[in-house]
Amino acid sequence: MTDGARVTEWHIAAHLTTVADVLRELATEIEALGTVLCLDRAVLGRHMGTLQAIDLIAQKQRWLATLLQADCPLSAVDTIGVETLKARFAPATTGDAA
Numbered sequence: 001m002t003d004g005a006r007v008t009e010w011h012i013a014a015h016l017t018t019v020a021d022v023l024r025e026l027a028t029e030i031e032a033l034g035t036v037l038c039l040d041r042a043v044l045g046r047h048m049g050t051l052q053a054i055d056l057i058a059q060k061q062r063w064l065a066t067l068l069q070a071d072c073p074l075s076a077v078d079t080i081g082v083e084t085l086k087a088r089f090a091p092a093t094t095g096d097a098a
Helices: 009-038 041-046 048-069 075-080 083-088 090-093
Strands: none
Touching: 009 041, 009 048, 041 048, 048 075, 048 083, 075 090, 083 090
């Protein structure tokens, strides 16, 4: 913000909502790309691991978006369905230093 305007909780929430929306949009676009690639049997056969990584990226983006919009982000960590992502938040939810 410019001209000395105060950043309020509303501004922060609106900013985080926009970030979450963009993360969800990117996840949808990545999934669509992965779907197109999966329709090609040759690509699917040669690049299964890479296609699974593309899917995991989209999943992580959706979970991050969920955390950004959660009423209680610390509690929302428990709902994360990707264990490797959930584990990265463990120090923040237990109070342990990273």
